[in-house]
Amino acid sequence: MRNKRIFLSFIIFIAGIVMFNFYKSSETAATVKALSESAIRFHVRANSDSQNDQALKMEVKEKVVDYIYKNTKTLNTLSETKDFILKNDDKIKKLATETIRNSGYDYSVSSSFGMQDFPVKTYGDVTFPKGRYTSYTIYIGEGIGHNWWCVLYPPLCFVDASTGVVPNSSKEMLKESLTEKEYDIVVQYRFKYLTFLNNFIN
DSSP states (O other), rough: OHHHHHHHHHHHHHHEEEEEEEEHHHHHHHHHHHHHHHTTEEEEEEEEEHHHHHHHHHHHHHHHHHHHHEEETTTOOOOHHHHHHHHHHHHHHHHHHHHHTTOOOOEHHHEEEEEEEEEEETTTTEOOEEEEEEEEEEEEOOOOOOOEEEEEEEEEOOOOOOTTTOOOHHHHHHHHHSSSSHHHHHHHHHHHHHHHHHHOOO
């Protein structure tokens, strides 16, 4: 009897996963499409996965994010942020190159702006589903190492580390670009699976 209960619970669990994935696929597809048109994500790709190259990536990230933030914090639209990045791409690459040289390396720096694939990623209390998003990417050297990433617009690269919460101003920018349902998916994505299973079992 006990084995039958365990088996039944396992079947319910697997069925829940399958049904939840089917349930969320159409919702997340629409959300990803909306987000790809209302957000700019950011990559810094390291030369390699060596400890030194990964540490260098973080140095470059700090300098570049600080520069972008100082110059875009008063901007209110995606198009303004995109224009700033494209117009100042050479300055951003120069800043990255100077940071690399000051750290004793001679890696080249390149960049790209366009659509890229991203896995599920959480920024504080906001989660972006897996999908293709508009992205600005900095490549250090060969650019084959692990990435550091965030969202430049709305400005989610600057989450308060002490609270892990995205500023309300950034959430408001995001909310204005999404439907109520899409926004709900982004801010509650992590909790949907457990909620669904609980409702399914009960």
